[in-house]
Amino acid sequence: MAHAVISCLHANLAATEAVLSDIEQLGIDRITCLGDLVGYGPQPNEVVELIRARQIPSCQGCWDEDIIEGLNSCECSYPSQLAERRGQRAHHWTAAQLSEENKAFLASLPLSLRRDRLLFVHGSPNSQHEYLLPDMNAFAALERVEAAQADTLFCGHTHRPYVRELREGVIKLRLHRAVANPGPDIEREVDLPVRRIVNAGSVGEPRHGGTSATYVIHHEQDDSVEIREVPYDVERTCQAIVAAGLPPLFAWRLRHGFEYAERADDASHVCER
Amino acid sequence: MTRVLLISGPPGCGKTSWILNQLQAHRGPCGYLRLEGFTAAELQQAPDGGIDRAFLVDQCPGLLDLAEPGENPASRPQDLLALIELPQWQAPPEAGLAGIDPRLLPPLEALQLLPQRHLSFGRDAELPAQDTLQFNALEAWSLDLTHSVWDPPSLNSFWFELVNGAYGEVYRAKALMNLPDGRSFFFNWIVSQEGTQFLPLERVAPPVGRPQRMSRLVVQGKHLDAAGIEATIADGLLSDAVLELQQAPQRPFGAPLPATR
Structure with a gap:
């Protein structure tokens, strides 16, 4: 049995429809969404309503949270003043467009979903705003999965799909006795089984060097993961961006396989606001 | 004796970079003048606004500004190297001094800067040619x-x-x-x-x-x-x-x- 994991739809209806159609053609009827249904793209209501209509279990992304909470993330999430200004414009536009019903739906989304030893989050188990980049420090990456008591952690947020296996994880502990409590030091060594981080990439705002939408399929039978790339009508979304009055530069960037705004570089930053 | 060179060529061909190399290689005093050039049909000259001059002055402290209103031709140093930069869309019809646009001569004469040599990108082999592009409209x-x-x-x-x-x-x-x-x-x-x-x-x-x-x-x-x-x-x-x-x-x-x- 297989299930599909999608993430970061970013109000891109053409991309979302193409990915759902691809999943349907593969005969997969179980889908999990990792959030960021809205933000930057021109069809926030349409995308949210499509996910609701298909009853796809979703967790809340950073954009979904910000639309409800009102720019909850701090300015250090943005790599530049230019990106921040553009992001805020997109935020205000999206907040004005979204129906109250759809906002209520986004507000109701959980921060994580769990199925046995599989955990589904937007950014990391710590926060929707934390980036788990593929080259993140191995110990930190292992800690995120282990602390969440998962074997496989499915995440999005970075917009770059990848599968990272964390092998031969060992945690060594040494407890040194205080002077007031003399005795030999205690040492323990814990061997960790293989852990895995699977990033689903992005449906609506890919950043893998091309314009195709990406998502992943998890084949439960052999526990393998397949990264899928789905071409879609990029021009349709670009025209909708311009027609909606969003910055035309968003269309230019999407057309060239760049993010709507610049990508954030700080993988370790977790917004604490 | 002052040596006056006119360097012409289309946008981006490397005029300023070439001039910088000459200025840095010259051991004596140097001067610089940038002419605006003439707009041809469909080809607008870029309003440089002093970018090239500001860059060259930074790289070559003491560079004499030959367009300075108070600059006195009589007080120029004897061994001055004076380089004149001219944006020009097409290669001049003739080589050397004969290829200078006649419209330039009166203002240059007024500044007492009549060139002794004229080198043009795309025409003279001693200038690099890799970025000398032909534009039809700009x-x-x-x-x-x-x-x-x-x-x-x-x-x-x-x-x-x-x-x-x-x-x-x-x-x-x-x-x-x-x-x-x-x-x-x-x-x-x-x-x-x-x-x-x-x-x-x-x-x-x-x-x-x-x-x-x-x-x-x-x-x-x-x-x-x-x-x-x-x-x-x-x-x-x-x-x-x-x-x-x-x-x-x-x-x-x-x-x-x-x-x-």
Whole structure:
């Protein structure tokens, strides 16, 4: 049995429809969404309503949270003043467009979903705003999965799909006795089984060097993961961006396989606001 | 004896870089003059606004400004090397001095700067030719950015978008841009080359308020989206408050605050 994991739809209806159609053609009827249904793209209501209509279990992304909470993330999430200004414009536009019903739906989304030893989050188990980049420090990456008591952690947020296996994880502990409590030091060594981080990439705002939408399929039978790339009508979304009055530069960037705004570089930053 | 050379060529062919090399190689006093050139049908001259001169003066301290109103030809040093830069779309019809556009002669005569040699990119083999492009139509657009200071990552993004076609078909772009730490960079890009030349100016302004030196952007291309460029620039420039926030830690304790404008 297989299930599909999608993430970061970013109000891109053409991309979302193409990915759902691809999943349907593969005969997969179980889908999990990792959030960021809205933000930057021109069809926030349409995308949210499509996910609701298909009853796809979703967790809340950073954009979904910000639309409800009102720019909850701090300015250090943005790599530049230019990106921040553009992001805020997109935020205000999206907040004005979204129906109250759809906002209520986004507000109701959980921060994580769990199925046995599989955990589904937007950014990391710590926060929707934390980036788990593929080259993140191995110990930190292992800690995120282990602390969440998962074997496989499915995440999005970075917009770059990848599968990272964390092998031969060992945690060594040494407890040194205080002077007031003399005795030999205690040492323990814990061997960790293989852990895995699977990033689903992005449906609506890919950043893998091309314009195709990406998502992943998890084949439960052999526990393998397949990264899928789905071409879609990029021009349709670009025209909708311009027609909606969003910055035309968003269309230019999407057309060239760049993010709507610049990508954030700080993988370790977790917004604490 | 003063040696006067006229260097002409189309946008981005390397006139200023070649002139810089000559100035740096010359052991005696040097002077520089930039002529505006003539707009041909469908081919607008770029309003340079002094970018090239400011860059050369920074790289060659003591460079004589031959366009300076008070500059006295009689007091020029004997062994002066005077280089005149002329943007010119087409290679001159004839080689050497005979190829000089006659419209240039009266003003040059008034400055007592009649060239002894004329070298043209695309015509004279002793000049490099790899970026000497032929243009049929070209719009020009420029923006004075004096007193403006960029958020550095925003400048990086803006330049990437500019030279990759986000604001129209850009064939040539150059600029002098200020950063909050007092540095200024000369940006030099032409469509025929892969990357941009980013050259830091030698002179660094103190991190106290807005720099007084010139800053400007010049773009040449087709279907240029001037409004889009200006909107992005407005989003990438620092306000007084943010500039002060970035500069304050770089000043010695007790240093005077910037004057309020």
